[in-house]
Amino acid sequence: DAKTTQPPSMDCAEGRAANLPCNHSTISGNEYVYWYRQIHSQGPQYIIHGLKNNETNEMASLIITEDRKSSTLILPHATLRDTAVYYCIVRLYSGGSNYKLTFGKGTLLTVNP
Amino acid sequence: GAVVSQHPSWVICKSGTSVKIECRSLDFQATTMFWYRQFPKQSLMLMATSNEGSKATYEQGVEKDKFLINHASLTLSTLTVTSAHPEDSSFYICSARLWTGERDGYTFGSGTRLTVV
Numbered sequence: 001d002a003k004t005t006q007p008p009s010m011d012c013a014e015g016r017a018a019n020l021p022c023n024h025s026t027i028s029g030n031e032y033v034y035w036y037r038q039i040h041s042q043g044p045q046y047i048i049h050g051l052k053n054n055e056t057n058e059m060a061s062l063i064i065t066e067d068r069k070s071s072t073l074i075l076p077h078a079t080l081r082d083t084a085v086y087y088c089i090v091r092l093y094s095g096g097s098n099y100k101l102t103f104g105k106g107t108l109l110t111v112n113p
Numbered sequence: 114g115a116v117v118s119q120h121p122s123w124v125i126c127k128s129g130t131s132v133k134i135e136c137r138s139l140d141f142q143a144t145t146m147f148w149y150r151q152f153p154k155q156s157l158m159l160m161a162t163s164n165e166g167s168k169a170t171y172e173q174g175v176e177k178d179k180f181l182i183n184h185a186s187l188t189l190s191t192l193t194v195t196s197a198h199p200e201d202s203s204f205y206i207c208s209a210r211l212w213t214g215e216r217d218g219y220t221f222g223s224g225t226r227l228t229v230v
Contacts, residue, residue: 043221
């Protein structure tokens with residue numbers, strides 16, 4: 001199974017870009033990378049996902065290296081409300097047409113005023 | 114779109130009783146639903162995957178007779194914690210997969226905090 005490695009915590013100044021790294025060196029060619037975040041005592045919130053190409057949406061950008069062994073989530077202008085645990089997940093095939101998201105420990109991002 | 118409703122948001126029950134948690138996809142039909150458990154200061158742990166009309170697939174180490182999962186329709190899955198004990202106290206979160214061929218997303222509910230006393 002592909003595993004992900006993230007720093008346990010990071011700090012970012014409000015208004016600055018937050019760059020959250022993730023290593024997934026054992027990822028397979030058809031496995032997607034998903035990013036979610038979880039604010040205390042809430043369900044995870046979807047941020048973005050990608051396979052090979054860089055992706056951007058209204059929340060963030062996802063940069064995936066050419067060898068797909070790592071990726072970076074970028075929050076372009078972090079706000080205090082972006083303080084959360086951010087999870088980088090490799091979606092795993094579980095048989096038939098089924099896939100599953102298995103969470104690692106994530107990165108606690110603290111945005112400071 | 115893609116909203117998942119989980120009910121109740123919190124519940125307190127006595128040791129030895131059973132508790133049912135509901136997970137509904139409000140505006141889409143979920144091909145697959147998932148149940149997670151999260152202990153304080155820990156990550157989410159996948160308990161089981163359920164497809165409508167078939168038996169759930171449990172992750173290793175999860176007791177299927179204790180955590181009963183029913184997925185009777187494309188919009189509803191339930192998790193029943195049977196004979197609950199204090200060590201079952203946790204945050205339970207469901208997720209539903211929306212797969213249309215063009216879109217493949219996983220939406221999470223807001224979670225249920227279970228306290229067994």
